[in-house]
Amino acid sequence: MAEVIDGKAFAEGLRERIAVASTAFTAAAGRPAGLAVVLVGEDPASQVYVRNKGKQTVACGMASFEHKLPADTTEADLLALIAQLNTDPAVDGILVQLPLPAHLNEQTVIAAINPDKDVDGFHVVNVGRLATGMPGFVPCTPLGCVMLLRDRLGSLAGMEAVVIGRSNIVGKPMAQLLLAESCTVTVAHSRTHDLPAVVSRADIVVAAVGRPEMVKGAWLKPGATVIDVGINRVPAAEPGKTRLVGDVDYASASTVAGAITPVPGGVGPMTIAVLLRNTLVAAHRNAGVVLDESAL
Ligand SMILES: Nc1nc(=O)c2c([nH]1)NC[C@@H]1CN(c3ccc(C(=O)N[C@@H](CCC(=O)O)C(=O)O)cc3)C=[N+]21
Numbered sequence: 037m038a039e040v041i042d043g044k045a046f047a048e049g050l051r052e053r054i055a056v057a058s059t060a061f062t063a064a065a066g067r068p069a070g071l072a073v074v075l076v077g078e079d080p081a082s083q084v085y086v087r088n089k090g091k092q093t094v095a096c097g098m099a100s101f102e103h104k105l106p107a108d109t110t111e112a113d114l115l116a117l118i119a120q121l122n123t124d125p126a127v128d129g130i131l132v133q134l135p136l137p138a139h140l141n142e143q144t145v146i147a148a149i150n151p152d153k154d155v156d157g158f159h160v161v162n163v164g165r166l167a168t169g170m171p172g173f174v175p176c177t178p179l180g181c182v183m184l185l186r187d188r189l190g191s192l193a194g195m196e197a198v199v200i201g202r203s204n205i206v207g208k209p210m211a212q213l214l215l216a217e218s219c220t221v222t223v224a225h226s227r228t229h230d231l232p233a234v235v236s237r238a239d240i241v242v243a244a245v246g247r248p249e250m251v252k253g254a255w256l257k258p259g260a261t262v263i264d265v266g267i268n269r270v271p272a273a274e275p276g277k278t279r280l281v282g283d284v285d286y287a288s289a290s291t292v293a294g295a296i297t298p299v300p301g302g303v304g305p306m307t308i309a310v311l312l313r314n315t316l317v318a319a320h321r322n323a324g325v326v327l328d329e330s331a332l
């Protein structure tokens with residue numbers, strides 16, 4: 037049976053290290069690091085995420101600024117808020133919760149964020165920095181996945197990594213990060229011919245497609261390390277109830293893999309912990325205070 041990669045426990049440890057560094061930052065800078073989270077609309081799942089982000093931000097000794105805007109907010113009003121946050125010296129990181137309502141253009145909104153406060157790493161400047169190996173901000177979910185992989189495997193150099201999914205938020209930055217770790221990287225997607233054959237050569241599989249339990253144990257190379265980014269809500273056995281499953285069929289995969297992240301309790305908690313890490317890094321850069329990033 038595969039070893040379970042406990043992302044929840046790893047994220048707790050990371051948040052403890054962040055809290056220590058955050059206290060030192062507040063003493064050095066004379067102010068806490070600050071994260072602004074912007075939520076447009078009343079999507080219940082997004083409200084839960086935003087509340088959790090706020091709670092964990094405060095628990096790590098940082099300031100949390102929540103901006104909840106109505107679903108019919110105009111793009112001009114949203115851009116005006118971002119412009120204000122860009123120049124607010126108490127705000128080190130800005131996160132605009134996605135997806136946005138259909139009448140708002142996500143590209144336009146992300147482009148308006150100061151790249152040096154873009155703790156999601158979604159701005160094209162940060163995408164370019166990642167692609168060219170310059171310091172910037174890396175999207176939280178893929179960076180959390182690499183932290184889990186390095187913790188388990190040490191050096192990833194020379195390993196065959198297969199990323200399933202090519203989104204701007206996970207698949208593409210994940211491929212860039214694995215390339216920077218000197219993996220041999222394949223990006224598979226919905227048009228890939230013979231996905232099982234591609235997956236079967238992977239030492240590392242990262243599933244980020246948003247299709248419940250799609251990746252089967254029979255596809256895996258025995259001993260492979262499996263990172264499941266999927267968070268899919270599906271009907272539970274009990275009528276009217278739902279449960280969370282990943283993009284990997286955990287029951288079959290856990291009999292073949294060497295190690296696997298569970299859903300929930302795997303990648304999800306890492307995403308928020310890395311967001312706090314990115315915010316603390318942003319604060320140090322913005323305030324000109326030196327941070328030993330390797331201690332995080
Ligand atoms: N600008 C932006 N940045 C984001 O990073 C962003 C976003 N928009 N929009 C929504 C997605 C989703 N996301 C998650 C964060 C934590 C968990 C998480 O902690 N999940 C737990 C439990 C989930 C549950 O019980 O519902 C787990 O997997 O164990 C999941 C998903 C961040 N996102």
Ligand SMILES: [Mg+2]
Nearest residue numbers: 201202203245
């Ligand atoms: Mg995709």
